[in-house]
Amino acid sequence: MLSRVAExxxxxxxxxxxxxxxxRLVDINLQLLLDxxxxxxxxxxxxxxxxxxxxxxxxxxGDATQRNVLEFLVFDNQYPSSIANSLRAARENARTxxxxxxxxxxxxxxxxxxxxxxxxxxVHAKEDPHGFFARVRNHGHLFSGLVDGTLEHGQGYHFxxxxxxxxxxxxxxxxxxxxxxxxxxxxxxxxxxxxxxQWAAVLKSASALESYRKRHHRIRPRDIAEYLLLDPDFxxxxxxxxxxxxxxxxxxxxxxxxxxxxxxxxxxxxxxADLKFGTIDxxxxxxxxxxxxxxxxxxxxxxxAVSRAFFxxxx
Amino acid sequence: MPKLDYDPGDFFDEYFGPGNEPRPHVEPLLQRIESLAxxxxxxxxxxxxAALHRMGITxxxxxxxxxxxxxxxxxxxxxxxxxxxxxxxxxxxxxxxxALNLFLQDIxxxxxxxxxxxxxxxxxxxxxxxxPQCEGLRPPQGIxxxxxxxxxxRDKDGAMYVLEDNLRTPSGVSYVLENRQxxxxxxxxxxxALDVRPxxxxxxxxxxxxxxxxxxxxxxPTVVLLTPGIYNSAYFEHSFxxxxxxxxxxxxxxxxVRDGFVYMKTTMGPKRVDVVYRRIxxxxxxxxxxxxxxxxxxxxxxEAYRAGRVSLANAPGCGVADDKAVYAYAERIIKYxxxxxxxxxxxxxxxxxxxxxxDHTLANLDKLVVKSVNESGGYGMLIGPHSTKEQxxxxxxxxAANPRNFIAQPTLSLSRVPxxxxxxxxxxxxxxxxxxxxxxxxxxLPGGLTRVALRKGSLVxxxxxxxxxxxxxxxxxxxxTGEVALPRFxxx
Numbered sequence: 001m002l003s004r005v006a007e008x009x010x011x012x013x014x015x016x017x018x019x020x021x022x023x024r025l026v027d028i029n030l031q032l033l034l035d036x037x038x039x040x041x042x043x044x045x046x047x048x049x050x051x052x053x054x055x056x057x058x059x060x061x062g063d064a065t066q067r068n069v070l071e072f073l074v075f076d077n078q079y080p081s082s083i084a085n086s087l088r089a090a091r092e093n094a095r096t097x098x099x100x101x102x103x104x105x106x107x108x109x110x111x112x113x114x115x116x117x118x119x120x121x122x123v124h125a126k127e128d129p130h131g132f133f134a135r136v137r138n139h140g141h142l143f144s145g146l147v148d149g150t151l152e153h154g155q156g157y158h159f160x161x162x163x164x165x166x167x168x169x170x171x172x173x174x175x176x177x178x179x180x181x182x183x184x185x186x187x188x189x190x191x192x193x194x195x196x197x198q199w200a201a202v203l204k205s206a207s208a209l210e211s212y213r214k215r216h217h218r219i220r221p222r223d224i225a226e227y228l229l230l231d232p233d234f235x236x237x238x239x240x241x242x243x244x245x246x247x248x249x250x251x252x253x254x255x256x257x258x259x260x261x262x263x264x265x266x267x268x269x270x271x272x273a274d275l276k277f278g279t280i281d282x283x284x285x286x287x288x289x290x291x292x293x294x295x296x297x298x299x300x301x302x303x304x305a306v307s308r309a310f311f312x313x314x315x
Numbered sequence: 316m317p318k319l320d321y322d323p324g325d326f327f328d329e330y331f332g333p334g335n336e337p338r339p340h341v342e343p344l345l346q347r348i349e350s351l352a353x354x355x356x357x358x359x360x361x362x363x364x365a366a367l368h369r370m371g372i373t374x375x376x377x378x379x380x381x382x383x384x385x386x387x388x389x390x391x392x393x394x395x396x397x398x399x400x401x402x403x404x405x406x407x408x409x410x411x412x413x414a415l416n417l418f419l420q421d422i423x424x425x426x427x428x429x430x431x432x433x434x435x436x437x438x439x440x441x442x443x444x445x446x447p448q449c450e451g452l453r454p455p456q457g458i459x460x461x462x463x464x465x466x467x468x469r470d471k472d473g474a475m476y477v478l479e480d481n482l483r484t485p486s487g488v489s490y491v492l493e494n495r496q497x498x499x500x501x502x503x504x505x506x507x508a509l510d511v512r513p514x515x516x517x518x519x520x521x522x523x524x525x526x527x528x529x530x531x532x533x534x535x536p537t538v539v540l541l542t543p544g545i546y547n548s549a550y551f552e553h554s555f556x557x558x559x560x561x562x563x564x565x566x567x568x569x570x571x572v573r574d575g576f577v578y579m580k581t582t583m584g585p586k587r588v589d590v591v592y593r594r595i596x597x598x599x600x601x602x603x604x605x606x607x608x609x610x611x612x613x614x615x616x617x618e619a620y621r622a623g624r625v626s627l628a629n630a631p632g633c634g635v636a637d638d639k640a641v642y643a644y645a646e647r648i649i650k651y652x653x654x655x656x657x658x659x660x661x662x663x664x665x666x667x668x669x670x671x672x673x674d675h676t677l678a679n680l681d682k683l684v685v686k687s688v689n690e691s692g693g694y695g696m697l698i699g700p701h702s703t704k705e706q707x708x709x710x711x712x713x714x715a716a717n718p719r720n721f722i723a724q725p726t727l728s729l730s731r732v733p734x735x736x737x738x739x740x741x742x743x744x745x746x747x748x749x750x751x752x753x754x755x756x757x758x759x760l761p762g763g764l765t766r767v768a769l770r771k772g773s774l775v776x777x778x779x780x781x782x783x784x785x786x787x788x789x790x791x792x793x794x795x796t797g798e799v800a801l802p803r804f805x806x807x
């Protein structure tokens with residue numbers, strides 16, 4: 001397929017899923033804060049912190065209130081990863097490849113975009129945030145379903161999946177990072193109900209709470225970190241996402257999994273091995289936040305390698 | 316049955332004949348409309364618009380700051396063409412495009428028509444769209460213009476005239492196909508009863524035509540559609556057609572010329588391209604051959620084309636035959652090559668480069684339509700009867716300064732079709748652009764884009780100037796045979 005088209009479907013997919021993940025984060029924070037007492041019930045700072053845009057946020061909005069953070073993450077037209085901007089970018093990419101994607105996918109991207117940028121959207125998000133974010137999430141699922149069900153499962157499809165897995169790995173790691181920044185009233189609260197509530201929220205935002213409970217029953221930070229980073233079966237764990245990304249990549253090149261030949265196959269293969277054979281003890285030795293930072297850097301490197309190999313044509 | 320509240324006015328109306336009697340081939344539709352409950356027609360119009368919005372059928376307006384994308388305004392009342400009238404139009408279009416293709420081949424090789432004194436050499440040489448780069452070429456099958464979108468208009472007397480030949484990169488056919496999709500849902504029972512000729516196979520026919528012109532010896536040609544990109548006003552159409560044909564939609568930067576062949580850049584390396592359906596003007600096609608500042612084109616494309624290693628549709632240089640001054644000679648061109656009289660007449664045209672015509676034009680600016688020969692899309696036009704004194708003086712100056720650049724035509728009283736305006740039916744002026752494909756055979760799409768001047772009293776139908784469109788129903792027969800069979804519960 002055309003390099004330009006491959007690049008566009010790749011970014012269309014990344015941006016759609018970025019929008020969906022941002023909605024998850026915001027929604028879960030809303031739910032979480034309902035359970036927190038008084039002074040702690042207004043913690044919106046962590047959501048800003050993980051975007052690494054604190055300076056911009058402070059200069060444009062000042063305090064990290066619910067209203068400001070919502071505006072920033074959902075509608076801000078200058079923050080490139082706001083839901084509105086992600087969808088704008090997704091749609092622009094989709095627009096350049098309308099001949100390639102199915103009409104259903106295009107219509108879905110279009111509707112998704114219009115849902116978030118409509119004049120009603122800010123009111124909707126304010127008056128019924130859960131309903132609003134649930135619909136954003138569903139739009140994301142619908143996109144994935146239409147990709148699966150209406151697009152030929154050829155190279156373009158695998159670029160879309162590759163993008164989805166890379167984005168998802170990145171977002172799951174961010175969810176875990178939120179907890180790192182969330183405050184407890186004091187060290188003595190570690191392991192209390194309050195702590196559990198926060199951890200449960202982390203699981204929920206990764207759609208992992210039920211499956212986690214089936215596996216581990218009890219809320220334990222160590223198990224949760226292991227589940228979200230290293231579990232080989234949970235579809236949103238970093239390990240599973242990277243393994244799936246690797247599968248998509250090899251489907252693109254046609255190389256067998258044990259015969260990586262291209263740069264991205266090497267980079268992603270090494271990362272997959274580290275996640276597959278790494279232990280949670282090693283994660284905590286490095287420090288959770290530090291580990292996540294490095295994971296995100298390696299995911300970025302994988303994306304860059306994909307771009308060099310397939311999108312930047314060399315004669 | 317309540318009478319329709321509609322005034323055809325002092326025009327040729329496509330729905331109503333003399334004495335405001337409904338034309339027989341339109342009657343089933345009118346009966347259906349009259350049987351609808353109050354507000355139902357408007358509801359259907361809204362539904363149709365919503366469908367077009369959902370499909371993302373938009374065009375881009377140049378020089379418009381607010382939002383680059385707009386929905387092409389659409390009116391749900393179709394223009395309906397009788398079978399016999401269509402057969403005549405079809406024969407006329409076929410004849411015309413055959414002659415123009417012969418003209419193009421001649422102009423770029425022997426120039427017999429000039430030597431025989433039928434068309435002045437000066438006229439051809441002064442065409443901005445004449446391409447010396449094409450001299451001596453003979454494209455596959457000798458066909459230069461593969462896709463044509465001829466503009467037809469009906470004057471007050473009921474006769475159809477050719478207003479313009481669009482031989483370069485005519486657009487609009489995607490609206491024809493999408494409008495049909497929508498309208499089939501809007502009036503399913505009338506549609507069925509009227510026996511309307513289908514238009515849906517256009518993309519298949521187009522692909523066939525493109526495949527036929529592949530360089531000799533290429534078995535399974537790779538066809539691409541070359542677009543200027545998403546900011547082009549017709550981008551929707553480019554992507555639509557590429558999708559319908561299942562061919563690659565490429566931009567200039569996706570193509571590369573190496574060792575004299577054209578390749579596209581794919582994720583798996585270079586892939587050979589055999590046929591380029593280009594929707595980029597000649598000027599921008601190849602910076603090495605034409606405009607050097609073009610970023611949209613493919614350096615070296617023209618050289619590969621001249622060497623016969625890639626085919627281009629339409630061929631570069633086609634514009635010389637749709638120059639508005641050359642247009643004036645079309646009937647003579649048909650006569651010269653085919654020894655036949657033109658089936659479809661031209662609109663009488665005054666060529667400002669010729670003294671007598673120029674004097675007549677300058678003396679009658681308030682009655683004539685003056686057009687710049689190289690502009691399209693309704694730009695650079697003076698409509699005499701609707702003009703101000705200042706505008707006329709401005710054009711008089713322009714004509715005096717560069718007479719070759721202008722032609723003039725009498726102001727036609729374009730025929731009208733009822734449109735839904737603010738919930739009521741009002742007449743609006745229309746033209747008709749059928750599409751013709753020329754490969755081994757010539758194919759005329761039974762239908763076409765009916766463009767409507769939606770502004771009250773306006774004669775300008777171009778989408779960039781407030782125009783909209785209608786579906787065009789070409790009937791197999793003159794009089795519909797079937798009854799409109801409505802379902803027992805009139806839910807549709």
